[in-house]
Amino acid sequence: MATAVIETGERETYLNKEYGIKSWLLTVDHKRIALLYLMGITFFFFIGGFFALLIRLELLTPAGDLVQADTYNKLFTMHGQIMVFFFLIPAVPAVLGNFLIPIMIGAKDLAFPRINLLSWYLYMIAGVMMLYTIINGGVDTGWTFYTPLSTEFLNTHVISAGLSIFVAGFSSILTGLNFVVTTHRMRAPGMTWSRLPLFVWAHYATSIIQLLGTPVLAITLVLVVAERLFHLGIFNPALGGDPLLFQHLFWFYSHPAVYIMILPGMGIVSEIVCCFSRKRVFGYQAMALALLGIAVVGFLVWAHHMFVAGISLYAALIFSILSYFVAVPSAIKVFNWTSTMYKGSISYQTPMLYAFGFIGLFTMGGLTGLFLASLGIDVHVTDTYFVVAHFHYIMVGGMVMAYLGGMHFWWPKISGKLYPEAWGRLAALLVFVGFNLTFFPQFVLGYMGMPRRYWDYSHSPEYQILNVLSTAGATVLAVGYLLPMVYFLWSMRYGKPAPDNPWNAAGLEWKIPSPPSTYNFEEQPVVTWEAYNYDELDKRAEEVPVAH
Amino acid sequence: MFQTMPLWPARASSMANNVDALYIFLLVVSGMMTLLIFIMVVFFAVRYRKRPGHHAEQIDGSHALEITWSVIPFFVFMVFFGWGAWIYFQERKPPQNAAEVYTVAKQWMWKFEHMEGQREINELHVPIGRDVKMIMTSQDVIHSFFVPAFRIKQDVLPGRYTVAWFHPTKAGTYHLYCAEYCGTQHSGMVGSVVVMEPKDYEAWMGGGGNQPLAVTGERLFSELGCITCHRADTQGRGPTLAGIYNKPVLLEDGRTVTADDNYLRESILQPTAKVVNGFKPIMPTFQGQISDEQLNALVAYVKSLGQQPSGQTGGKSIAAARPQTE
Numbered sequence: 001m002a003t004a005v006i007e008t009g010e011r012e013t014y015l016n017k018e019y020g021i022k023s024w025l026l027t028v029d030h031k032r033i034a035l036l037y038l039m040g041i042t043f044f045f046f047i048g049g050f051f052a053l054l055i056r057l058e059l060l061t062p063a064g065d066l067v068q069a070d071t072y073n074k075l076f077t078m079h080g081q082i083m084v085f086f087f088l089i090p091a092v093p094a095v096l097g098n099f100l101i102p103i104m105i106g107a108k109d110l111a112f113p114r115i116n117l118l119s120w121y122l123y124m125i126a127g128v129m130m131l132y133t134i135i136n137g138g139v140d141t142g143w144t145f146y147t148p149l150s151t152e153f154l155n156t157h158v159i160s161a162g163l164s165i166f167v168a169g170f171s172s173i174l175t176g177l178n179f180v181v182t183t184h185r186m187r188a189p190g191m192t193w194s195r196l197p198l199f200v201w202a203h204y205a206t207s208i209i210q211l212l213g214t215p216v217l218a219i220t221l222v223l224v225v226a227e228r229l230f231h232l233g234i235f236n237p238a239l240g241g242d243p244l245l246f247q248h249l250f251w252f253y254s255h256p257a258v259y260i261m262i263l264p265g266m267g268i269v270s271e272i273v274c275c276f277s278r279k280r281v282f283g284y285q286a287m288a289l290a291l292l293g294i295a296v297v298g299f300l301v302w303a304h305h306m307f308v309a310g311i312s313l314y315a316a317l318i319f320s321i322l323s324y325f326v327a328v329p330s331a332i333k334v335f336n337w338t339s340t341m342y343k344g345s346i347s348y349q350t351p352m353l354y355a356f357g358f359i360g361l362f363t364m365g366g367l368t369g370l371f372l373a374s375l376g377i378d379v380h381v382t383d384t385y386f387v388v389a390h391f392h393y394i395m396v397g398g399m400v401m402a403y404l405g406g407m408h409f410w411w412p413k414i415s416g417k418l419y420p421e422a423w424g425r426l427a428a429l430l431v432f433v434g435f436n437l438t439f440f441p442q443f444v445l446g447y448m449g450m451p452r453r454y455w456d457y458s459h460s461p462e463y464q465i466l467n468v469l470s471t472a473g474a475t476v477l478a479v480g481y482l483l484p485m486v487y488f489l490w491s492m493r494y495g496k497p498a499p500d501n502p503w504n505a506a507g508l509e510w511k512i513p514s515p516p517s518t519y520n521f522e523e524q525p526v527v528t529w530e531a532y533n534y535d536e537l538d539k540r541a542e543e544v545p546v547a548h
Numbered sequence: 549m550f551q552t553m554p555l556w557p558a559r560a561s562s563m564a565n566n567v568d569a570l571y572i573f574l575l576v577v578s579g580m581m582t583l584l585i586f587i588m589v590v591f592f593a594v595r596y597r598k599r600p601g602h603h604a605e606q607i608d609g610s611h612a613l614e615i616t617w618s619v620i621p622f623f624v625f626m627v628f629f630g631w632g633a634w635i636y637f638q639e640r641k642p643p644q645n646a647a648e649v650y651t652v653a654k655q656w657m658w659k660f661e662h663m664e665g666q667r668e669i670n671e672l673h674v675p676i677g678r679d680v681k682m683i684m685t686s687q688d689v690i691h692s693f694f695v696p697a698f699r700i701k702q703d704v705l706p707g708r709y710t711v712a713w714f715h716p717t718k719a720g721t722y723h724l725y726c727a728e729y730c731g732t733q734h735s736g737m738v739g740s741v742v743v744m745e746p747k748d749y750e751a752w753m754g755g756g757g758n759q760p761l762a763v764t765g766e767r768l769f770s771e772l773g774c775i776t777c778h779r780a781d782t783q784g785r786g787p788t789l790a791g792i793y794n795k796p797v798l799l800e801d802g803r804t805v806t807a808d809d810n811y812l813r814e815s816i817l818q819p820t821a822k823v824v825n826g827f828k829p830i831m832p833t834f835q836g837q838i839s840d841e842q843l844n845a846l847v848a849y850v851k852s853l854g855q856q857p858s859g860q861t862g863g864k865s866i867a868a869a870r871p872q873t874e
């Protein structure tokens with residue numbers, strides 16, 4: 001089966017079924033929409049990355065000499081907004097989730113194909129509004145929009161940025177809605193809840209957070225815009241408002257949002273680790289429950305971002321202890337991935353290298369989260385580079401690693417082509433080294449006291465050497481990110497055609513041709529096996545030896 | 549041109565050792581956890597690598613193990629929580645006798661007022677061995693008072709007071725940062741805290757010619773006409789203010805609140821927000837009529853009223869807050 005190489009140009013696939021711009025812009029095929037998203041997301045990833053490089057270059061020397069203070073403030077603001085709302089939140093769900101969830105559960109498409117297209121259009125409209133904001137001079141509120149700075153004191157494009165994120169939020173809500181309904185209603189016969197790939201469970205948990213949390217962000221942004229326009233006095237104390245109210249509302253969404261960003265990555269890693277260990281996942285039930293547990297308890301910890309903001313002593317104690325409760329399911333996940341490798345048959349292809357990276361870096365990000373949840377430590381390191389390092393370990397070290405791992409893992413399925421494995425491994429290595437060089441020094445900087453969002457640190461030149469290391473790392477990281485972009489594009493033209501199941505992986509998506517046809521399955525699949533049945537697959541592969 | 553670079557912040561307050569001890573504990577414990585995971589991943593990856601004749605052995609999982617690696621971390625986490633909370637408790641509870649320094653933050657500078665009347669900008673002088681309590685407010689956006697060498701940080705908000713305190717232990721000049729992003733010159737909103745030997749501090753203070761903050765407040769109290777209602781006897785149209793600081797106040801609506809700094813502040817700016825039992829809401833608002841500095845002086849004056857010489861109420865100057873043992 002794995003040897004069957006497709007004659008190019010013969011079979012009808014979702015890619016060659018129709019040609020022309022219109023066939024893409026009006027498509028309701030979840031796979032094509034996934035590719036549309038992929039283009040948008042890649043575009044914004046590189047814009048956000050470009051801003052990041054400018055930030056790092058500015059910090060190479062203590063003096064603020066490369067750009068103006070206001071420009072610097074815009075750079076970190078738009079870096080954050082673009083990376084969070086236009087890359088991290090949609091990346092895995094809207095690209096890989098969109099492409100794979102219907103196939104993994106044996107469906108022809110998502111429950112609401114047109115709504116799926118609508119969410120892409122909303123994403124693009126939001127993206128255009130963000131570009132409009134940038135081109136018109138940008139915004140410098142910080143991605144957190146803290147009031148009353150954002151409502152009364154800045155004369156940049158706060159309104160268009162706020163509305164842009166408001167619209168992006170609706171795109172996110174609709175995607176979540178679509179996934180929840182799809183998972184409930186569209187599963188193939190035999191695809192019970194306990195047979196769902198963890199990738200689907202992860203997206204299910206994510207979607208619930210998107211549905212419940214994102215409206216709060218939308219409301220908050222509307223209030224910010226309204227206060228800015230009409231001086232309502234909701235958040236501005238000079239008008240009788242309360243700036244802490246803003247922070248509560250903002251973090252009520254934005255803490256759960258960090259799980260919107262990481263849970264889909266966890267789903268990817270579960271798929272990869274099982275496949276390249278040739279094993280069932282260790283503790284399927286615990287892995288699925290941990291995802292749901294994180295999603296639920298994640299709603300109860302938001303004020304750990306506010307320990308020095310002026311909340312009461314007792315509120316701080318409650319939010320601190322609850323933050324430790326979320327860490328328990330995260331710990332279970334890390335231990336279970338590791339145990340999945342125990343007595344496996346492990347190979348080191350590119351996706352697995354990314355999964356290794358994810359496990360290590362997510363562990364470090366999670367553990368430093370425990371530092372921050374400890375009140376006495378947080379007082380010292382909050383709003384310093386320690387926090388910056390913490391969340392980059394999770395979001396870049398964890399989530400972006402998982403995203404790249406997933407892209408490599410499913411690229412043969414998506415494109416029908418193989419990427420060059422040696423280059424893949426090299427890029428994974430560069431990303432890992434570059435990442436650690438960039439962000440590890442920031443933990444040290446943070447504890448030394450360097451505040452975040454500082455354009456100029458000439459009063460504290462003792463911070464320079466660590467900043468130089470960090471900037472050096474960022475250039476390595478940039479190369480590591482550019483490489484896959486180049487060879488993925490290259491492989492679309494010159495890559496070897498991919499077999500249907502290049503990894504001999506479990507899961508329905510590997511039982512259909514690469515790339516799939518428009519309706520995924522010729523006939524309704526019926527599932528009779530458990531998830532990750534690698535023993536059966538390997539047994540069958542031995543009976544029919546694979547020629548490599 | 550790199551300076552000599554310590555990779556650890558100076559330790560110059562009583563809190564620094566506490567925080568560092570917990571931090572090192574966390575580093576060791578989480579270092580061990582990280583190492584454990586790294587070693588397991590690398591060991592399994594090598595030991596169970598794919599090779600001819602080797603098969604994966606299917607294992608469904610183990611609830612016993614899962615419970616183990618939930619419960620053990622949980623107890624470890626509770627130690628992190630408890631120890632961190634214990635430090636935070638101390639950080640949030642200024643000692644009774646702490647000296648007070650009023651702080652007004654604005655884009656992009658720090659203004660400090662000592663009780664003796666000294667004013668400083670972006671520089672704060674304090675002596676070793678005194679508890680110092682910063683009573684802070686902002687004129688515009690949110691800022692954050694951060695002194696890494698003291699391991700303290702507290703956001704400074706417009707429209708209310710927030711408090712931070714520290715007990716300097718080592719002479720030197722330390723960074724003071726604004727840690728909450730506050731606009732264009734956020735990174736320029738820096739300064740220093742100069743910790744001095746008590747006798748140097750005395751000499752620095754000795755400059756003289758300053759009017760103590762409470763005296764400024766007293767002058768304002770009569771200039772603004774507060775005194776016409778808030779009389780020293782109980783015959784005024786407003787309540788007597790002598791000795792009310794940090795005492796419970798019964799309100800018109802039946803609630804009882806403590807007359808802390810924020811209460812005094814609010815009562816001056818929005819008198820009708822909390823009306824004292826037995827009085828009419830006739831006091832005019834002073835919102836927008838007085839500056840934050842004047843407000844601080846008024847609050848300092850009210851706090852000094854009816855203060856016993858032994859001083860269990862607030863409003864102490866650094867000189868008066870000398871520890872009992874000295």
Ligand code: HEM
Pocket residue numbers: 144258259261262304305306323324326327330365366367368369370372373374378381382383387390391394395399
């Ligand atoms: C083990 C679980 C985790 C714990 C206990 C934890 C704890 C914390 C705490 C207490 C803070 C506040 C720090 C401060 O502002 O002083 C924080 C900040 C942050 N964390 Fe985590 N965290 C965890 C996992 C995550 C995950 C999974 C993500 C993302 C996918 C994440 C992303 C962030 C972000 C973005 C911030 C900073 C936001 C900002 O201030 O701009 N954290 N974390």
Ligand SMILES: [Cu+2]
Pocket residue numbers: 254255258301302304305
């Ligand atoms: Cu959080």
Ligand SMILES: [Cu+2]
Pocket residue numbers: 691692726727728729730731733734735737
């Ligand atoms: Cu600031």
